[in-house]
Amino acid sequence: MRLRQGQFSFLPDLTDDDIRAQAQYAIDQGWAVSVEYTDDPHPRNTYWEMWGHPMFDNPDAAAVVFEVNECRKEHGGKYIRVIAFDSTAGWESIRMSFIVNRPADEPGFRVVRQEGEGRIVRYTIESYAVREPEGRRYA
Amino acid sequence: MTDATPHSDTAPGQDQDRPTTVDLAAAFEESGVREVLAELDDTLIGLAPVKARIRETAALLLVDQARRRMGLATETPTLHMSFTGNPGTGKTTVALRMADLLHRLGYVRKGHLVTVTRDDLVGQYIGHTAPKTKEVLKKAMGGVLFIDEAYYLYRPENERDYGQEAIEILLQVMENNRDDLVVILAGYADRMDRFFESNPGFRSRIAHHIEFPDYDDAELLHISETMLGAQNYHFDAGARSAMADYISRRRAQPHFANARSIRNALDRARLRQANRLFKEATGPLDAEALSTITEADLRASRVFRGGLDVDKRLHQAAE
Numbered sequence: 001m002r003l004r005q006g007q008f009s010f011l012p013d014l015t016d017d018d019i020r021a022q023a024q025y026a027i028d029q030g031w032a033v034s035v036e037y038t039d040d041p042h043p044r045n046t047y048w049e050m051w052g053h054p055m056f057d058n059p060d061a062a063a064v065v066f067e068v069n070e071c072r073k074e075h076g077g078k079y080i081r082v083i084a085f086d087s088t089a090g091w092e093s094i095r096m097s098f099i100v101n102r103p104a105d106e107p108g109f110r111v112v113r114q115e116g117e118g119r120i121v122r123y124t125i126e127s128y129a130v131r132e133p134e135g136r137r138y139a
Numbered sequence: 140m141t142d143a144t145p146h147s148d149t150a151p152g153q154d155q156d157r158p159t160t161v162d163l164a165a166a167f168e169e170s171g172v173r174e175v176l177a178e179l180d181d182t183l184i185g186l187a188p189v190k191a192r193i194r195e196t197a198a199l200l201l202v203d204q205a206r207r208r209m210g211l212a213t214e215t216p217t218l219h220m221s222f223t224g225n226p227g228t229g230k231t232t233v234a235l236r237m238a239d240l241l242h243r244l245g246y247v248r249k250g251h252l253v254t255v256t257r258d259d260l261v262g263q264y265i266g267h268t269a270p271k272t273k274e275v276l277k278k279a280m281g282g283v284l285f286i287d288e289a290y291y292l293y294r295p296e297n298e299r300d301y302g303q304e305a306i307e308i309l310l311q312v313m314e315n316n317r318d319d320l321v322v323i324l325a326g327y328a329d330r331m332d333r334f335f336e337s338n339p340g341f342r343s344r345i346a347h348h349i350e351f352p353d354y355d356d357a358e359l360l361h362i363s364e365t366m367l368g369a370q371n372y373h374f375d376a377g378a379r380s381a382m383a384d385y386i387s388r389r390r391a392q393p394h395f396a397n398a399r400s401i402r403n404a405l406d407r408a409r410l411r412q413a414n415r416l417f418k419e420a421t422g423p424l425d426a427e428a429l430s431t432i433t434e435a436d437l438r439a440s441r442v443f444r445g446g447l448d449v450d451k452r453l454h455q456a457a458e
Contacts, residue, residue, distance in 0.1 A: 052270075055277065057278060058277050058278050058280065059249050059251060059278075059281060059282070060248055060249050060280045060281025060282065060319070061281075062248070062280035062281055062316065062318075062319035062320070063276075063277035063278070063280045063281075066277060066280065066316065066319070067277070
């Protein structure tokens with residue numbers, strides 16, 4: 001099951017040129033672009049691992065593509081995303097986030113049912129991937 | 140991720156929009172290269188061989204651009220350069236113009252110049268160098284990275300020196316990210332030669348070696364007048380001959396740094412002029428008096444007295 005999170009996730013995978021164009025847009029807006037990776041695809045997993053520092057003072061997006069490719073060398077079997085942080089007052093938040101790398105095989109999520117008092121059933125989802133310990137997910 | 144590249148230039152569908160002929164003169168006009176070259180001619184005095192080389196490089200890039208449009212060329216040409224010459228011969232200034240030129244021709248996307256020395260690339264402890272060098276390289280992407288006194292990167296006397304690590308990363312990025320940045324190495328001619336000898340990887344990756352000659356005395360005099368003119372000052376007749384005299388004497392003394400020495404001399408002359416006006420002025424001064432450098436302002440220089448401790452002072456000024 002293909003993970004749909006962030007921008008462009010219903011489009012085909014972004015090429016390096018697409019990534020460059022999107023990151024350049026973020027840089028031109030004055031946002032700090034950074035690269036993050038994770039092997040826990042749960043939608044509530046907000047804080048992914050940082051790959052290096054946010055790039056505050058790089059005027060060209062080639063640096064972002066360079067870092068994405070460096071990150072792919074190390075974590076090619078995991079999810080990698082590019083995010084752009086807007087520091088202006090009132091926003092102080094992530095303005096863009098898109099996945100640029102995903103595992104070859106995405107097993108998807110299962111529904112977990114928990115029976116409570118009475119006949120209450122609580123539902124949640126769990127990624128099949130996280131049944132394996134960290135580092136062994138996605139082979 | 141990277142296998143599907145529908146936007147690539149080699150897509151078969153694009154063959155029919157390729158032009159069959161190319162008008163180089165029009166391309167020359169359109170790209171704005173003419174302005175850069177004209178500005179180069181106007182603002183830089185002397186440096187004839189350098190200007191000739193830049194013209195040649197611009198022609199090569201224009202032709203390459205035309206070939207690319209017709210689908211004849213596919214590889215990005217190697218644009219890394221080395222500028223060799225004595226201090227004060229205009230290497231940094233030309234690097235700025237070069238960044239502008241490459242930007243107008245579309246070989247770098249942003250056209251900014253990042254100037255660094257050894258300190259900016261090499262770290263102080265193990266594991267510090269690689270991130271530091273990569274930071275600088277990332278900052279320079281889309282523009283030109285200018286490494287001043289590049290030979291300091293390589294210290295043969297210390298085999299554990301971290302400079303070697305910076306050199307390796309630099310070489311790797313120069314090779315793999317040729318589309319993203321252009322590296323210009325600069326320094327004194329003899330030490331650069333030794334640097335290239337001990338790092339053959341650099342020599343083979345650098346296509347353009349440009350040598351900056353020393354300025355001759357007439358050119359330096361012209362430069363000094365241009366520098367003053369830019370600040371709305373001028374020499375009187377006596378000062379002009381004093382300046383010519385100053386230049387020939389200064390050249391014979393140690394630590395002569397071409398145009399930079401001239402700039403320092405003019406700064407000190409302005410200081411003396413201000414002092415003189417302050418002491419001598421009895422009534423209101425007109426613009427003429429405020430902007431004239433006289434012979435006395437220049438003759439007071441220590442250079443005319445053998446320049447004994449000028450060395451030390453210049454050294455401090457340079458630092």
